[in-house]
Amino acid sequence: MAGNDRRRGAVRKSKKKGMVVGSGGQRRKGLRGKGPTPKAEERVSHPAKRRADARAKAEAQRAKRKAALESQPELVAGRNPVVECLRAGVPASGLYVAQGVDIDDRVTEAVREAKSRGITVLDVPRVELDRMTKNAVHQGLALQVPQFQYAHPDDVLTAARDSGLPPLIVALDGVTDPRNLGAVIRSAAAFGAHGVIVPQRRSAGVTAVAWRTSAGTAAKLPVARAVNLTRTLRDLKAEGLMVVGLDADGDVTADELALATEPLVVVVGSEGRGLSRLVRETCDQTVSIPMAGGVESLNASVAAGVVLAEVARRRRIR
Template identity: 70%
Template sequence: MAGNSQRRGAVRKDGTKKGQVKGSGGERRKSLEGKGPTPRADQRPGHPKQRAAAARDRAQKSREKRSEGPEIIAGRNPVVESLRADVPATALYVALNIDADDRVSEAVQRAGDKGISILEIPREELDRKTGRAMHQGLGLQVPPFDYAHPDELLSASADSGEPPLLVALDGVTDPRNLGAVIRSAAAFGAQGVLLPGRRSAGMTAVAWRTSAGTAAKLPVAIATNLTRQLKAWAAEGLMIVGLDADGTVDIDKLGLATGPLVIVVGSEGRGLSRLVRETCDATVSIPMSAGVESLNASVAAGVLLAEVARRRRVAGRV
């Protein structure tokens, strides 16, 4: 009989047993059992709300990663300027046996008035704390920067009572340029600055110093994906304008300036990335004299922000 052969070497193969197999091994009962309540939308893999929640978690982790420890602003002028600008600080380090001048006296006086701890330490220790920067005997410790969420920038623009004006940086890696852009953004009425989660400068001591304290007054957020965030803002009605040397619109003809606007500033070398450029509704250029190829990223951003502010003032008087 097939399957019961007594021939030497005969082997029964799986699934060849004939006849009724008793029971279902519990499979029938399992198939009838419920799977429990339907998970919330933000817990269902692939659901838009779940993806949005995951993006917020990644942004939070990115903010925490960028805020691992305090920064030290080094140098007599930078320290005094930061204290004048009310940059939040937790300690003022003064090197032992320092040659005091007016800047040192002012720094100590302002720190004392603000309730900031004043600590005298050996010069060698201050060298170590500042990464051997040119500290001139003074160092100001600032806490880790508290980054905002991109949604908070839109909320800040809504609360301002003015048409939204936001600035996004695409690959700007020099902290001095970052600080300068933040300073210009605050000066010309922008409500926030957006940084990408990768390949971007963060709010270091250098950026704090260059911003002249305006980073304490203007929200700076991190986007997990810059292109996706720009598209989300476009869906909210904001126009996306990229600053580019080969822009299709001259700055003198930027009619979008008076409406809800996001200005995107490219990196110091390669400018706007391809995906960001494709997301922009328009790219704008700044005319320059012959023989000059381009402007520094922060200078170009300041020029465009000043023009947007001028057009909005004129529109407000009409």
């Protein structure tokens, strides 16, 4: 029909070849790949991503709870440990006394010492003190102390050199019982050691139990944490110290330890497996304790006390 191409909505078809108005190449771009398929854990709304998010949230909550626990103060329970801590000048924020407790010289001294240092003294029901100490044998007394502040291994070496005596340092390799740690700290202080070094991982820390066992000596003796115990021992060797490890199959016995008068590091192994392989290889010498037949081994803290006593004896008669 003539003139039909001019009606509204009509499109005139052109026979002209070449470029025409179109998509401008957008369809070609739409066909391009979008890269590798993301992992399941990275895809929104994928079940694997929801599980990964739940695990991350649970881990964050555990870390938060751990940080909260580490920031909480510790309670040293028992009359003798409390008195020893107060005598040693352990920083404390509160002394809890059970109501109706039998008063003796230790209770009187604890209260007097706490008041003289400005430490708050609180009377609490015995059942409340049982709950606070987790049913420990508190004997009506408990002392609230802050989290222990560890030294650096270099600080221990500096303190040893400043003493003017041959350095004597005790290192613990995987001792996980805080009572053993506290007993070793007490023996180290008694026999003239200049400090104790513990690994940062897989080792007991200075908790209220360790405070109690050490009877406050943890406040007098620097205790350091080593990120890597083997590397720390090698650094001490480079500084001129000899390293001896306690081992049931030692090279020498304790009474034959000629290195006792030298700058020395005494390494005590764990309660079960003893020294780890790398630590044993780092030692210059291993030492055993002669015992009567039928006895397999000694407790780690007892063994440390025996060897440290022998080292102290040899240094006195040198």
